[in-house]
Amino acid sequence: MDPRSSNLLKGDCKGRTIFHVTVIMDLSCEIMLDILSRLPIKSIFCCKTVCKLWYNLLTSDSLFSNMYHKRSSSNFPCLLLSIGYPVQFLVELKPDDPYPLKSTTALSPMFHLPLPDMRLIGSCNGFVCLLKGCIYDLDHSVYICNPLLGEYFKVKLPKWKKRICVAYAFCFSEVSRQYKVLRSVVSNFDRHPQVSELEVYTLGVDKKWRYVSEAPQPLSITFSKANVNGVVHWMNSGKNDSIYSFNSWTEEVKSLLAPRGLKTPSYKLVLVELGNSLCLCNPNDSEYVDIWWMKEYGIAESWTKTHILKDTIQPNTRWDRFIPISTWKDGEILMQRYSGTQVVSYNPKEKKFTKVKVYPGHVAASYIPSFYSLKTVIGESSQVSYVYRRLT
Numbered sequence: 001m002d003p004r005s006s007n008l009l010k011g012d013c014k015g016r017t018i019f020h021v022t023v024i025m026d027l028s029c030e031i032m033l034d035i036l037s038r039l040p041i042k043s044i045f046c047c048k049t050v051c052k053l054w055y056n057l058l059t060s061d062s063l064f065s066n067m068y069h070k071r072s073s074s075n076f077p078c079l080l081l082s083i084g085y086p087v088q089f090l091v092e093l094k095p096d097d098p099y100p101l102k103s104t105t106a107l108s109p110m111f112h113l114p115l116p117d118m119r120l121i122g123s124c125n126g127f128v129c130l131l132k133g134c135i136y137d138l139d140h141s142v143y144i145c146n147p148l149l150g151e152y153f154k155v156k157l158p159k160w161k162k163r164i165c166v167a168y169a170f171c172f173s174e175v176s177r178q179y180k181v182l183r184s185v186v187s188n189f190d191r192h193p194q195v196s197e198l199e200v201y202t203l204g205v206d207k208k209w210r211y212v213s214e215a216p217q218p219l220s221i222t223f224s225k226a227n228v229n230g231v232v233h234w235m236n237s238g239k240n241d242s243i244y245s246f247n248s249w250t251e252e253v254k255s256l257l258a259p260r261g262l263k264t265p266s267y268k269l270v271l272v273e274l275g276n277s278l279c280l281c282n283p284n285d286s287e288y289v290d291i292w293w294m295k296e297y298g299i300a301e302s303w304t305k306t307h308i309l310k311d312t313i314q315p316n317t318r319w320d321r322f323i324p325i326s327t328w329k330d331g332e333i334l335m336q337r338y339s340g341t342q343v344v345s346y347n348p349k350e351k352k353f354t355k356v357k358v359y360p361g362h363v364a365a366s367y368i369p370s371f372y373s374l375k376t377v378i379g380e381s382s383q384v385s386y387v388y389r390r391l392t
Helices: 029-036 041-047 052-060 062-072
Strands: 078-082 089-092 104-106 118-124 127-132 141-146 151-155 165-173 178-186 197-202 210-214 231-235 242-247 253-257 270-274 277-282 288-294 303-309 322-328 332-337 343-347 352-356 363-367
Touching: 029 052, 029 062, 041 052, 041 104, 118 165, 118 363, 127 165, 141 178, 165 231, 231 270, 270 322, 277 322, 288 322, 322 343, 322 363, 332 363
Parallel strands: none
Antiparallel strands: 078 089, 078 363, 089 104, 118 127, 127 141, 141 151, 165 178, 178 197, 197 210, 231 242, 242 253, 270 277, 277 288, 288 303, 322 332, 332 343, 343 352
């Protein structure tokens, strides 16, 4: 910038001239986007209202979405909070912020479509998969949403001819860059043994659901949310010696050996993803939480057990189940109280818990925010619905 042509050229009180005054609007668009992509989510939405230039940069420029996504995937975690509805608030967690509620973004009630009988299936790169209704109902629906942008898309489901049972999962392949919805269908409840058929729907590619294979074991309730590098996992409700997987890239179904010597039945165990590792959690004891980490994916001998005592959790809630949901800071583990009224953080170095102050009574889920539009996934010609967002 030529200081002589700048309207910021000023003289100070001693008569000297200041030549090095620059404001953000004097910067190139690329530098501006780099700065804006480092801001908290609420600040970014506020910046949209500053001027038309910033609004266009933040809503139409793919460079901003790319910059923000690279930082958000390696940043400290966000939590999606819900009570009664699948998604209501988004909280950005910072290691030095004792009051994360100040960074809470309230999502528009209209984002819930506005249906109370919906639940979260899973999330990938900022996109959320929601189920409306009960899996046993013939008229249930599946939606893909971006809660930040207020976008949603209804996935086409076939018309059922007879009563079935369906479980859903949502996954993303880094190799193909494709998002897929996986489902398990048990179409005949009277047949013994029951057989689960796996079908997949690729967003923006498939026109209808495709048959993949039979599941190694019948699955009639739910997949786990342990999505590790695009691989979905689940366990057989009757056995605890194997973990089954679906690779979203190859669409292959395989089995992994669970940790040896498990005595807890599988229906009491929880599969989770922590720090990009497949983990198996036993949260049922009132005095401790056990977590097995698969340090090398697919290698049964790499299972490593962490025994966490709950003696530093306040006594009136210590007896309840605490489910791991994410890692943050220097390896601390975020855990959600099963009844949905508390989030705590466990420090493995100090071996103690601290309470994370989020709204009580909410169910929390780990989330990576994204400003990518759904149209980048399903195509510009596809129908995307929008709802008005507001900030509080």
